[in-house]
Amino acid sequence: MNEKFLKxxxxxxxxxxxxxxxxxxxxxNPSVCIEKGVTDKNAEYxxxxxxxxxxxxxxxLGHAAMLAIEDAIVRFxxxxxxxxxxxxxTDHAAIATQTKVEKLLQKEGIRKYDLGREEFLKxxxxxAQESHDTIATQxxxxxxxxxxxxxxxxLDEAREKAVHAAFKRMYDDGLIYRKEKVINWDPxxxxxISDDEIVxxxxxxxxxxxxYSPDFPIAISTTRxxxxxxxxxxxxxxxxxxxxxxxxQTFDIEFAGEKLSIKIIADEHVEKExxxxxxxxxxxxxxxxxxxxxxxxxPIKQVITEYAKMQTSSELVNxxxxxxxxxxxxxxxxxxxLLIEEKEMEQNVSTAERTGAIIExxxxxxxxxxxxxxxxxxxxxxQGITVDQEVSLKELMQHAVSSGQIEILPDRFEKTYFHWxxxxxxxxISRQIWYGHQIPVWYKGEELIVGEDPKDSSYTRDEDTLDxxxxxxxxxxxxxxxxxxxxxxxxxxxxxLLETGYDIIFFWVARMILMSTYLLGEIPFKTVYLHGLxxxxxxxxxSKSVGNAVDPIxxxxxxxxxxxxxxxxxxxxxxxxxxxxxxxxxxxKKFANKIWNATRFVLEQTSDEDISQPSYISPxxxxxxxxxxxxxQEITREFEEYKLYLVSExxxxxxxxxxxxxxxxxxKKRIQNPISDEDTRSTKYLLRFLLTQQLKALHxxxxxxxxxxxxxxxxxxxxxxxxxxxxx
RNA sequence: GGGCGAUUAGCUCAGUUGGCUAGAGCAGUCCGUUUACACCGGAAAGGUCAGGGGUUCAAGUCCCUUAUCGCCCACCA
Numbered sequence: 105m106n107e108k109f110l111k112x113x114x115x116x117x118x119x120x121x122x123x124x125x126x127x128x129x130x131x132x133n134p135s136v137c138i139e140k141g142v143t144d145k146n147a148e149y150x151x152x153x154x155x156x157x158x159x160x161x162x163x164x165l166g167h168a169a170m171l172a173i174e175d176a177i178v179r180f181x182x183x184x185x186x187x188x189x190x191x192x193x194t195d196h197a198a199i200a201t202q203t204k205v206e207k208l209l210q211k212e213g214i215r216k217y218d219l220g221r222e223e224f225l226k227x228x229x230x231x232a233q234e235s236h237d238t239i240a241t242q243x244x245x246x247x248x249x250x251x252x253x254x255x256x257x258x259l260d261e262a263r264e265k266a267v268h269a270a271f272k273r274m275y276d277d278g279l280i281y282r283k284e285k286v287i288n289w290d291p292x293x294x295x296x297i298s299d300d301e302i303v304x305x306x307x308x309x310x311x312x313x314x315x316y317s318p319d320f321p322i323a324i325s326t327t328r329x330x331x332x333x334x335x336x337x338x339x340x341x342x343x344x345x346x347x348x349x350x351x352x353q354t355f356d357i358e359f360a361g362e363k364l365s366i367k368i369i370a371d372e373h374v375e376k377e378x379x380x381x382x383x384x385x386x387x388x389x390x391x392x393x394x395x396x397x398x399x400x401x402x403p404i405k406q407v408i409t410e411y412a413k414m415q416t417s418s419e420l421v422n423x424x425x426x427x428x429x430x431x432x433x434x435x436x437x438x439x440x441x442l443l444i445e446e447k448e449m450e451q452n453v454s455t456a457e458r459t460g461a462i463i464e465x466x467x468x469x470x471x472x473x474x475x476x477x478x479x480x481x482x483x484x485x486x487q488g489i490t491v492d493q494e495v496s497l498k499e500l501m502q503h504a505v506s507s508g509q510i511e512i513l514p515d516r517f518e519k520t521y522f523h524w525x526x527x528x529x530x531x532x533i534s535r536q537i538w539y540g541h542q543i544p545v546w547y548k549g550e551e552l553i554v555g556e557d558p559k560d561s562s563y564t565r566d567e568d569t570l571d572x573x574x575x576x577x578x579x580x581x582x583x584x585x586x587x588x589x590x591x592x593x594x595x596x597x598x599x600x601l602l603e604t605g606y607d608i609i610f611f612w613v614a615r616m617i618l619m620s621t622y623l624l625g626e627i628p629f630k631t632v633y634l635h636g637l638x639x640x641x642x643x644x645x646x647s648k649s650v651g652n653a654v655d656p657i658x659x660x661x662x663x664x665x666x667x668x669x670x671x672x673x674x675x676x677x678x679x680x681x682x683x684x685x686x687x688x689x690x691x692x693k694k695f696a697n698k699i700w701n702a703t704r705f706v707l708e709q710t711s712d713e714d715i716s717q718p719s720y721i722s723p724x725x726x727x728x729x730x731x732x733x734x735x736x737q738e739i740t741r742e743f744e745e746y747k748l749y750l751v752s753e754x755x756x757x758x759x760x761x762x763x764x765x766x767x768x769x770x771x772k773k774r775i776q777n778p779i780s781d782e783d784t785r786s787t788k789y790l791l792r793f794l795l796t797q798q799l800k801a802l803h804x805x806x807x808x809x810x811x812x813x814x815x816x817x818x819x820x821x822x823x824x825x826x827x828x829x830x831x832x
Numbered sequence: 833g834g835g836c837g838a839u840u841a842g843c844u845c846a847g848u849u850g851g852c853u854a855g856a857g858c859a860g861u862c863c864g865u866u867u868a869c870a871c872c873g874g875a876a877a878g879g880u881c882a883g884g885g886g887u888u889c890a891a892g893u894c895c896c897u898u899a900u901c902g903c904c905c906a907c908c909a
Binding site: 112311325373374377379386392451452514519527610674687690693696707745747749750756765768 | 834835836837838843844845846847848855856857858859866867868869871872873902903904905906907908909
């Protein structure tokens with residue numbers, strides 16, 4: 105027996121070596137597995153792409169959970185003999201990374217404009233590189249068996265090709281268009297953001313009821329009096345008799361020094377019961393009002409700038425910040441006896457996810473993806489949709505899931521998904537930031553070239569960059585070589601599983617379905633497994649600023665990656681949040697030690713001869729073998745259904761409370777007081793057999809300790825990672 | 833306003849096709865240093881499975897309802 109079993113299991117001493125050992129075998133790469141004959145060349149394909157972590161810093165426990173789940177699945181599929189590929193990569197996370205670097209530069213007293221676009225981008229790239237390196241180290245520390253030879257980055261050259269190809273296809277199909285519309289402007293980040301990047305915050309605000317001027321017949325209510333300088337209409341409900349006499353009339357009035365021309369319109373969207381039942385319409389500074397202005401053909405009058413300052417001919421507020429302008433306007437209303445009522449109310453304020461700034465709706469020229477426009481699908485492997493069939497992107501997204509071609513776990517999220525699509529508006533994809541894929545459009549006067557650099561200095565390229573989710577939406581196939589028809593692409597797409605957090609189902613999962621069904625006529629993945637949030641022990645969201653964030657690397661150093669993985673897997677079903685507790689990790693470190701010591705016992709009591717099956721197996725031992733075999737069938741089925749939370753717990757329970765507590769304990773008596781040689785032999789075989797089988801079954805969850813033991817006790821140079829799964 | 837989830841031992845949570853004498857980790861009680869393991873073993877204790885109603889031979893599990901907490905979505909200005 106190897107001496108190392110005489111002392112307790114020390115994960116720190118083995119984990120990095122084992123990972124290097126695996127890397128040296130190159131068996132993370134399925135092509136090598138075929139070449140070396142560990143995988144059958146006709147084997148079924150199984151593929152997963154790693155949700156690329158943002159290069160904004162380090163991995164957190166949520167990433168650790170993701171890696172634990174995905175690695176367990178990948179190792180399981182690999183052991184079952186499939187040609188298994190797990191593609192790693194990182195995400196440039198455009199706006200998040202740029203904001204982060206801007207903040208770092210701020211500490212040095214540097215603004216990005218001082219550096220200029222090129223120099224600033226160099227800084228960002230340097231930061232991204234360092235962050236990438238840290239992340240790669242952390243992924244390895246978790247034991248993730250990703251194929252590093254296929255690593256990708258959402259902003260590298262190959263992915264840029266994919267982005268350009270996708271953009272061009274969509275443009276040519278009329279699905280990408282450029283238009284001036286009211287968009288969500290982030291005055292702090294100085295960029296437009298999409299609807300999904302808005303975070304609503306409930307705040308107290310005041311609802312003011314007033315008249316524009318003494319001679320105006322209708323009083324209106326608003327929480328933003330300063331925007332009223334941009335009003336071009338007052339809307340009332342069509343059935344509201346109080347105001348029906350005025351509908352259709354236009355009033356030219358003066359409002360605090362600004363000339364307004366207000367048309368009275370009737371629109372279904374006005375609530376009769378709210379306020380006075382009349383709504384001042386500000387087309388330039390409200391999404392709803394903009395929509396109304398389109399319906400009623402109203403002029404759009406911008407009075408607020410990109411810096412959230414007033415721009416009007418009113419001396420009273422011109423040049424002021426919106427908050428100051430609000431105060432001034434209210435004062436003016438009061439002084440002129442126009443203010444009728446002030447009422448406190450709760451209001452949802454839109455803020456920007458990244459900067460926290462209050463969103464200022466503004467009319468701006470931007471690029472959009474049209475989700476409702478019908479087009480002819482060029483190719484289709486989708487069941488129920490044929491080539492040349494007229495569909496919209498929305499319909500494609502709905503169909504992929506409603507037809508059952510994509511299954512979402514837990515299935516209740518399918519409802520959430522459909523609900524999101526029902527309410528989906530065109531996706532604004534251009535951003536006024538520097539870091540990211542620059543929009544592949546070149547202009548020369550009225551002319552424009554899309555998708556390819558004309559290499560002609562008389563053309564100027566669009567300054568804007570794309571929403572980071574545009575490139576991540578292509579991830580399942582851009583990582584496999586698309587737009588080239590590479591072997592990887594042809595073999596590994598669609599991928600089998602997408603495992604990610606439920607918080608990015610809209611940002612990412614839905615957009616991947618959009619891009620894949622549209623560009624390839626194919627689903628991007630068959631199953632979506634959504635994991636929950638990892639919270640702290642008290643159930644609070646972990647955050648750096650609160651100081652309750654747990655560093656997974658610290659946990660790995662203390663308890664070992666196997667223990668950390670188990671603590672994130674056992675009992676945590678898809679879709680449910682989990683509270684992270686160090687006690688749980690500690691418990692699984694003990695379990696690792698238990699495995700270690702049980703191995704020691706078995707090795708002490710048996711010899712290598714006992715590995716081979718004897719001619720006689722006692723009935724009770726046979727019963728144990730059958731029992732284990734039943735367990736294996738059960739957990740194999742559950743594993744295939746992605747019920748890792750059950751499988752991991754069952755294996756834990758079997759090893760400790762059946763194998764160690766009962767089988768090993770019974771064997772002591774039988775070995776010490778032998779009934780017969782045959783019986784002893786049978787017992788020893790059982791111990792050896794169950795130990796090796798359990799190492800296999802535990803390997804997807806606890807790869808390090810199981811491989812370490814395997815390498816010590818097996819003399820035939822086999823590797824546990826690529827050995828056959830015990831399911832007979 | 834709409835949707836979803838949670839409520840099980842002192843604490844944190846499993847229990848996902850209804851069959852449980854309801855489990856695990858931690859904490860706590862008693863016993864045990866028998867050569868795998870004290871990062872251990874054995875034993876006991878602890879629960880009207882949020883409340884109420886229903887379906888069923890059988891309900892923690894399915895249905896209805898109430899309460900509390902939490903999350904997501906939404907253009908009442």
